Each structure stands twice: as C-alpha cells, then as structure tokens.
Amino acid sequence: MPELRIDPFPSPTELNTLWSAAWNTPTAPDFSPILPRSLAHIGAYQDNRLVGFVNVAWDGGIHAFLLDTCVHPDMRRRGIATRLVREATRIARERGAEWLHVDFEPHLTSFYRTCGFRPTEAGLIKLA
Template sequence: MPELRIDPFPSAAELSALFSAAWGTPHNRDFTPILSRSLAHIGAYQDDRLVGFVNVAWDGGIHAFILDTSVHPEMRRQGIATRLVREATRVARERGAEWLHVDFEPHLTGFYRACGFRPTKAGLIKLV
C-alpha cells in the first residue's frame, strides 16, 4: 500500500508526469507557487514514486477546497484516492478549516459521497 505524505512538495516533473498519466492529457506546469499557498497537499508514494495526489486550497479562513485528486492509472482501484481524500479531510480539519468543498464531474458522485461529501446547490461562471 502506498505511503501517504503530507505536504511533500513534489517536483514539477513528478506532478506533470502523474497528471499527464491520470488525466490523459499532457501537463507541463510548475505547481510550486500554488502548493506554497495551499492549506495542505497529500502525496501517495510507492517506492518513492508519486502515484497519487490531492491539493487542499483554501480561502485563508474557514473554507477549504479539494482540487486535483489524481491516481496513476496503474494504481487505481486500490483505495488510494479514498485514502488521499480522507487524509486531506483530516488535515484540513486539524488546520482549522470548518468547511471542505469539492467540485466534480457527475461520474464521480458515488466516490465523493462515499468520502462523506453531500450535495449542495452552487453557482458557476465560465470565465474563459
């Protein structure tokens, strides 16, 4: 079972490789400035290889947001994403967040409900 690490600050190459594999599209971005402002981020490591990741962004107050939940396709269906989200929830609570939000596509409804999230009404404006 992969080891979970809190705030591991993976390299841009590690995150890009994971996101490219997990999302099926090329990614080449340095997330260091984003992660340095996050409430937390959790990495899942198998033999020192990043195989899963979740970021917890926040508003600087009581609201935190789950972003970028990713697991390498070779490692899926082993409970890694569930462990990542549960650890992110624990750490967010421990660090003072009172609300944890997540947006997701409809096919992920069952996953996020199993992680404890409940549906809410929300609004969205597409800016680009």
C-alpha cells in the same frame, strides 16, 4: 499500500509524470506558485514514486477546497484516492478549516458521497 506524505512538495517532474498519466494530458499546471499557498497537499508514494495526489486550497479562513485529486491509472481501484481524500479531510480539519468543498463530474458522485461529501446547491460562471 502506498505511503501518504503530507506537504511533500513533489518536483515538477514528479507531478508532470503523474498528471500526464492520470489526466491524459501532455503537461501538468505549474504547481510551484500554488502549493506554498495551499492549506495542504498530500502525495501517495509507492516505492518513492508519486502515484497519487490531492491539493487542499483555502480562502485563508474557514473554507477549504479539494482540487486535483488523481491517481496513476496503473494504481487505481486500490483505495488510494479514498485514502487521499480522507487524509485531506483530516488535515484540513486539523489546520482550522470548518468547511471542505469539492466540485466533481457526475460520474464521481458515488466516490465523493462515499468519502462523506453531501450534495449542495452551488453556482458557477465560466470566465474563459
């Protein structure tokens, strides 16, 4: 089972390799200005290779937000994403967040319900 590391600050190469495989895109966003401002981020490492990741952004107060949950396709269906989300939940609570929000596509509803999230009303404006 992969080791979970809290705030590991993966290199751009590590994140890009995982991101490209997990999201089927050529490059990852530049996380270098993001991670230092996050409440937390958690990496899953198998044999020192980043195989899973989740970022916990926050508003500087009581609201935290799960972002970018991903697991390498070769490592899926092993409970890694569930462990990442549960650890992110624990750390967010420990660091003072009172609410943890997540947005997700409909096919992920069962996964996030299993992790303890409940449905809420929300709004969204597409800006670009």
